[in-house]
Amino acid sequence: MEQNVIDASGLLAISTRLQRLSDQIRRDGLLIYKAFGIDFQPKWFPVLYTLYKKSTMSVVSLSDEIGYAHPSTISLLKELEKEKLIRSKKDKIDTRKRLVELTEKGKTLLSTMEPVWQVIIKATEEVTNTENNLMKAINEVEAALQEKSFLLRAQAYMNK
Amino acid sequence: MEQNVIDASGLLAISTRLQRLSDQIRRDGLLIYKAFGIDFQPKWFPVLYTLYKKSTMSVVSLSDEIGYAHPSTISLLKELEKEKLIRSKKDKIDTRKRLVELTEKGKTLLSTMEPVWQVIIKATEEVTNTENNLMKAINEVEAALQEKSFLLRAQAYMNK
DNA sequence: CAAATATATGTAGTTAACTACATATATTAC
DNA sequence: GTAATATATGTAGTTAACTACATATATTTG
Numbered sequence: 207m208e209q210n211v212i213d214a215s216g217l218l219a220i221s222t223r224l225q226r227l228s229d230q231i232r233r234d235g236l237l238i239y240k241a242f243g244i245d246f247q248p249k250w251f252p253v254l255y256t257l258y259k260k261s262t263m264s265v266v267s268l269s270d271e272i273g274y275a276h277p278s279t280i281s282l283l284k285e286l287e288k289e290k291l292i293r294s295k296k297d298k299i300d301t302r303k304r305l306v307e308l309t310e311k312g313k314t315l316l317s318t319m320e321p322v323w324q325v326i327i328k329a330t331e332e333v334t335n336t337e338n339n340l341m342k343a344i345n346e347v348e349a350a351l352q353e354k355s356f357l358l359r360a361q362a363y364m365n366k
Numbered sequence: 367m368e369q370n371v372i373d374a375s376g377l378l379a380i381s382t383r384l385q386r387l388s389d390q391i392r393r394d395g396l397l398i399y400k401a402f403g404i405d406f407q408p409k410w411f412p413v414l415y416t417l418y419k420k421s422t423m424s425v426v427s428l429s430d431e432i433g434y435a436h437p438s439t440i441s442l443l444k445e446l447e448k449e450k451l452i453r454s455k456k457d458k459i460d461t462r463k464r465l466v467e468l469t470e471k472g473k474t475l476l477s478t479m480e481p482v483w484q485v486i487i488k489a490t491e492e493v494t495n496t497e498n499n500l501m502k503a504i505n506e507v508e509a510a511l512q513e514k515s516f517l518l519r520a521q522a523y524m525n526k
Numbered sequence: 527c528a529a530a531t532a533t534a535t536g537t538a539g540t541t542a543a544c545t546a547c548a549t550a551t552a553t554t555a556c
Numbered sequence: 557g558t559a560a561t562a563t564a565t566g567t568a569g570t571t572a573a574c575t576a577c578a579t580a581t582a583t584t585t586g
Contacts, residue, residue, distance in 0.1 A: 216501055217490040218483060219412050219432075221392040223504050225573070226433055228384035232542095233574095234516035235381060241517075241524065249542065252379050266564055273386055278543055280566065302551045302564045323378055329520040330377040336506035341376055343503040344383050346496035356394035357401075360489040364401065389543070392572095409572065426534055438573055440536065462534045462581045 235326065242322045246315065250291075253282050257292065257308050258316050264303040291315060395486065402482050406475070410451075413442050417452065417468050418476050424463040451475060 216223070235248035252272035257263065263271070269279040283306060286292045291312035297303035308316070334340040376383070395408035412432035417423065423431070429439040443466060446452040451472035457463035468476070494500040 215415055216505075217487050217494075218408075218415070220490060220494070220501065220504075221388045221395065221408060222412055222432075222573095223508075224384045224388035224391070227504060227507065228381045228388060229573070230511065231384070231516055232381035234520070237517050238520045241521070248381055252382055255375055255378070264564075265566090272382075275544060276565075277545085277567080281542080300552070300564085304565070325520050325523045327377045328523050329516055330380055332519050333507055333510050333516060334377075334380070334503070336503065336510060338498040338500075338503035338506060340498075340500075340503040340507050341380065341383075343494075343496065343498035343500040344380075344387060345376075346498060347387065347493055347500050348383075350493050350496060351390065356391060356489055356493060357397050359492050360394075360398045360485050361401065363485045363488050385543070393544090424534075425536090435574060436535075437537080437575085441572080460534085460582070464535070 238326060238329075239322060244315075244319060244322060245289075246319065246322075250282065250286060253279065253286065254291065254308070254312065254316060257306060257312070262305050262307045264297065264305055268306060286312075391490075398486060398489075399482060404475075404479060404482060405449075406479065410442065410446060413439065413446065414451065414468070414472065414476060417466060417472070422465050422467045424457065424465055428466060446472075 232248050239246045239248070252274070253268065256268060256271050260271070265279055265283070266276055269276040272279070274282075283292060283294070287294070290309055292306055293309050294304045294306045297305050330341075392408050399406045399408070412434070413428065416428060416431050420431070425439055425443065426436055429436040432439070434442075443452060443454070447454070450469055452466055453469050454464045454466045457465050
């Protein structure tokens with residue numbers, strides 16, 4: 207009985223729990239990069255890694271790829287441009303588009319990060335490979351939400 | 367092979383993924399309350415629910431209970447006080463302490479929220495009860511981090 | 527019991543995402 | 557081929573957590 211109350215509280219506070227965990231991991235991530243003497247912020251990862259894989263992308267396609275609203279991507283790109291890790295140029299065909307790519311400095315940084323990534327990946331695996339795997343759980347939940355939103359699911363229960 | 371790259375990328379971007387999911391769930395939570403015509407923000411939940419369970423608490427003990435830094439709690443309490451959902455009084459014994467409790471309005475709101483919670487709980491269960499249960503995964507990861515931090519685990523790999 | 531330390535609360539400023547709105551260019555439809 | 561619509565980018569302001577610092581009161585120690 208009391209267990210139900212606790213479960214309810216946990217479920218209702220799930221966004222809070224997720225955010226706290228996110229903050230915690232990000233702070234430690236930053237410390238790990240520092241310990242390796244690398245000037246890199248965890249929040250840069252999705253943008254830089256995507257450009258590393260895909261070479262050249264427009265702002266919106268990059269945003270879609272990493273799952274961010276485009277203004278968030280723009281502000282990350284501003285930082286990365288200031289750090290000279292990326293550069294951008296106009297698309298000759300569709301002049302609305304700004305094409306973004308890694309600079310040499312960016313490519314060099316990403317390759318020097320390889321060993322750090324190995325460490326982070328191992329530590330993350332160690333922490334998340336519990337009975338219920340967190341990464342897989344996130345993937346599954348995101349897939350479920352894509353199929354039918356939280357709000358629609360709730361509304362189905364409301365109409366009963 | 368490609369699968370490994372995707373996994374590595376996912377693991378490295380874990381804080382980003384967690385935060386995005388958190389944002390998404392919170393936004394939908396707000397919409398659900400709105401749909402019920404209840405003036406309630408998801409972020410209020412941990413504070414109000416804890417006060418509902420424990421009656422009266424100081425600012426710091428409340429913060430510890432919900433796992434927030436105390437300034438975050440103070441700013442939530444300010445909002446809740448403005449909404450007249452909570453009130454506070456000095457601790458007669460230890461005058462440094464501010465004791466916080468629900469007002470009648472707060473208690474009434476929480477009881478009218480009971481049916482909404484049921485809907486949210488059901489929708490959340492539906493979304494999170496996949497093969498790897500998200501709530502359980504969070505609990506497991508938080509327990510693992512409490513035992514040994516992410517940074518310490520990474521450092522163990524660095525020294526090899 | 528006075529000084530040093532610890533604890534409780536509070537304020538100011540930061541961060542990293544967001545939404546809403548604005549503008550420029552491209553595409554589609556008549 | 558022009559008008560209407562859609563798409564791409566950008567700016568401004570918001571949000572909800574945080575850290576760092578400041579102050580007041582309690583507790584501990586010599």
